[in-house]
Amino acid sequence: xxxxxxxxxxxxxxxxxxxxxxxxxxxxxxxxxxxxxxxxxxxxxxxxxxxxxxxxxxxxxxxxxxxxxxxxxxxxxxxxxxxxxxxxxxxxxxxxxxxxxxxxxxxxxxxxxx
Amino acid sequence: xxxxxxxxxxxxxxxxxxxxxxxxxxxxxxxxxxxxxxxxxxxxxxxxxxxxxxxxxxxxxxxxxxxxxxxxxxxxxxxxxxxxxxxxxxxxxxxxxxxxxxxxxxxxxxxxxxx
Numbered sequence: 001x002x003x004x005x006x007x008x009x010x011x012x013x014x015x016x017x018x019x020x021x022x023x024x025x026x027x028x029x030x031x032x033x034x035x036x037x038x039x040x041x042x043x044x045x046x047x048x049x050x051x052x053x054x055x056x057x058x059x060x061x062x063x064x065x066x067x068x069x070x071x072x073x074x075x076x077x078x079x080x081x082x083x084x085x086x087x088x089x090x091x092x093x094x095x096x097x098x099x100x101x102x103x104x105x106x107x108x109x110x111x112x113x114x
Numbered sequence: 115x116x117x118x119x120x121x122x123x124x125x126x127x128x129x130x131x132x133x134x135x136x137x138x139x140x141x142x143x144x145x146x147x148x149x150x151x152x153x154x155x156x157x158x159x160x161x162x163x164x165x166x167x168x169x170x171x172x173x174x175x176x177x178x179x180x181x182x183x184x185x186x187x188x189x190x191x192x193x194x195x196x197x198x199x200x201x202x203x204x205x206x207x208x209x210x211x212x213x214x215x216x217x218x219x220x221x222x223x224x225x226x227x228x229x
Contacts, residue, residue, distance in 0.1 A: 004156075034217060043118065044157075044205065044220035090157065101147070101159035101170060102218075 002027045002093045006105035014113045019078040021108045023065075023091030026072060033074040034092045034102065035065055044090065050074060061085070086112045116140065118221035120206050126227045132194040135224045139188070139208030145169075146189050147209075147218060148181060152202040160204075163189060196228045 007022040025031055035047040048059025055067045061084075065076045074091060088109045092102040119138040127133050139146045148160040160179070161171040165186035174181070178197070183189040193200055203225050207218035 036220070041222065043222040044207075046217045046219075049217050092157075100145075100162060101173065102149075102157075103159070104149075104157040106154075106156045 002031070002095060002103040004091050004093050004103055004105035006089075006091050006108050008108055009106065010109050010111065012111040012113060013081045015083055016080050019063075019076070019081045019085065019110065021076040021089050021091075021110065023074045023076065023105060024072050025074060025091070025093045027093055027095060029095040032094045033065075033067060034094075035059065035063070035074075035076050036090045036092060037087050038090065038107075039087045047076070047089075081110075081112045083112050083114065086110055118206055118208050118219050120204075120221035120224050122224060123222065124225045124227075126229060127196055129198055129228055130195045132192065133196055133226060135191045135193075135204050135206075135226070137189045137191070137206030137208075137221060139206070140210075140219055143208035143210050143219075144186065145209045145211070145218075146183060147207040148189070148191055149205040149207065150202050151205070151223075152199070155202075157205065160191075193226075196226075198228050201226055201228045 003026045005024045033050040036044040037047050038044050048057045050057050050067045058064045063078045088107050090107045091105040094102050144165050146163040149157050151157045159173040162169045163183045166183050180192045203223040205223045207220040209218045
């Protein structure tokens with residue numbers, strides 16, 4: 001069984017500030033972890049994924065996430081927020097074995113203030 | 115390369131009516147998935163096709179939902195009869211590879227409102 005918890009349904013940062021979106025997971029098998037982003041009126045876009053290689057994963061648009069097994073976390077960061085980063089972000093997990101379905105967190109809406 | 119296409123983008127129907135959602139995956143993608151997000155909740159898995167076969171339909175909520183993928187190309191998701199709790203955004207996704215680490219390409223979703 002798998003589950004994902006995203007702390008904070010809404011996060012607000014100033015333009016240029018650090019972005020930190022939190023994700024903790026639970027999985028009974030080695031996990032694959034994903035961050036997706038949804039911009040208004042668009043589909044979900046894959047930002048980055050962890051698939052058991054490097055624990056620090058770099059994605060698109062300057063985002064990165066670090067897999068920490070001891071903390072069961074996969075937090076998403078970006079050093080400097082841009083106005084265009086305003087969107088909803090979803091963390092998701094799937095198992096390395098078994099079902100291919102993704103289990104999503106409830107999402108975090110990022111607001112970037114000028 | 116065209117992305118995953120879903121239509122309609124919005125649908126408003128009355129309780130008890132029937133609605134059919136359509137998904138056109140990326141050409142050549144054998145794997146097709148349906149997910150939905152009920153208002154304010156998580157995005158939840160509904161089912162997974164590999165070509166025309168249902169690989170996993172464990173997320174289908176009840177027998178009012180019927181998914182098909184004839185010929186292994188586009189897929190339809192029919193809700194009959196629709197209930198108020200079926201309101202939400204229905205996402206379709208596709209992938210070329212079945213592997214769990216691959217990640218999908220999602221469509222923009224169909225926003226279904228049942229009144």
